Amino acid sequence: MNDEQLLRYSRQIMLPAVGIEGQERLLAARVLVVGLGGLGSPVAMYLTAAGVGNLLVADFDAVDLSNLQRQILHTSERLGMPKVDSALQALKALNPQIEVKGFKGSVNEDSLPALISEVDAVVDGCDNFATRFAVNQACFEAGVPLISGAAIRTEGQVAVFSGKSGGPCYQCLFPREGNLDETCSANGVLAPIVGIIGSIQATETLKVLTGAGDPLIGRLLLMDAMTMEFRDVRLTADPHCPVCGNGGSAARDSRSAGP
Numbered sequence: 001m002n003d004e005q006l007l008r009y010s011r012q013i014m015l016p017a018v019g020i021e022g023q024e025r026l027l028a029a030r031v032l033v034v035g036l037g038g039l040g041s042p043v044a045m046y047l048t049a050a051g052v053g054n055l056l057v058a059d060f061d062a063v064d065l066s067n068l069q070r071q072i073l074h075t076s077e078r079l080g081m082p083k084v085d086s087a088l089q090a091l092k093a094l095n096p097q098i099e100v101k102g103f104k105g106s107v108n109e110d111s112l113p114a115l116i117s118e119v120d121a122v123v124d125g126c127d128n129f130a131t132r133f134a135v136n137q138a139c140f141e142a143g144v145p146l147i148s149g150a151a152i153r154t155e156g157q158v159a160v161f162s163g164k165s166g167g168p169c170y171q172c173l174f175p176r177e178g179n180l181d182e183t184c185s186a187n188g189v190l191a192p193i194v195g196i197i198g199s200i201q202a203t204e205t206l207k208v209l210t211g212a213g214d215p216l217i218g219r220l221l222l223m224d225a226m227t228m229e230f231r232d233v234r235l236t237a238d239p240h241c242p243v244c245g246n247g248g249s250a251a252r253d254s255r256s257a258g259p
Helices: 003-008 019-028 040-050 083-094 112-116 129-142 191-210 246-257
Strands: 030-034 054-059 099-104 121-124 146-152 155-161 219-224 229-234
Touching: 019 191, 030 040, 040 054, 040 083, 040 121, 040 191, 054 083, 083 099, 112 129, 121 129, 121 191, 129 146, 129 155, 146 191, 155 191, 191 219
Parallel strands: 030 054, 030 121, 054 099, 121 146
Antiparallel strands: 146 155, 155 219, 219 229
16 A cells, blocks of 8 residues: 555554455455445445445436435436446545446346456345346355345345355345335435445445454344334345255256256
C-alpha cells in the first residue's frame, strides 16, 4: 500500500481484526454486486469506501423518480440514466483508487457464469426470486460465497452462503415452489430499512474477504424495525435441495462427466 492508501484506510487498518494484511486482501479482492437499488446502493458505496479493489456492478434498469426515496447511489440529476452509469459516476467520485466496472443487462443463467468467474464474492441486492435463484445456483456451482439480503415494508433479512458443499444454500431456505415475489413497488418500504440491511451485507462481505469475525454463514439474521428487534436463526442444508443437495450434486456430476 502507498502512503495515500495507508491514510485513507487508517481507521480500518487500526482494527486488530483487519490490520494491514486484511486491508491488502480487500484491495486485491473482486466483488460482484447484483442490483443497484435500495440494497445495492449502500453495499456498493461501503465496499468502495472500504477499499475493495475491484468492484463489478450489475443492473439492467434506469434511474426513476420513485427510486430516489431510498436508492442513495442515484440523484435527481441522473433521472433516466442507466443505473450502472449512475453508479459508476458516484463510486468513482467516492474512491478513484479502486477499479469499478459495470454490466448493463439481465443477470441470469446465461450471463452469470462469466460474471462470477471474475470475482471472490457476490452480493445479491436484487428484488425478485428468479434472479436470486439464478445467482444462488451460479455461486454454488462456482464455489463463490453469496451474501444475500432482502428488505420490504419495515423488515429485512441477511444470510451468507459459503458456496461449499455441506452447508445450506439460498434455495434450502426458499424452495422455488410456492414463492411469490413481494416488491417494494407493491408493498412499500421505509427508506432507512434498505440502508440498514445493505450495510449489514457490506459488513458481512468485508468479513468474508478479510477472514475477520464470524460471518452469517448458515445463519439468517431477521430484523423488525418497528420493534427494532433482531433474531438469528440457524439454517440447515436440505438434502433434497436441487442445487446443493444430493440430487443437485448428482446432476452436476452427470453434466461434468460429459456424453
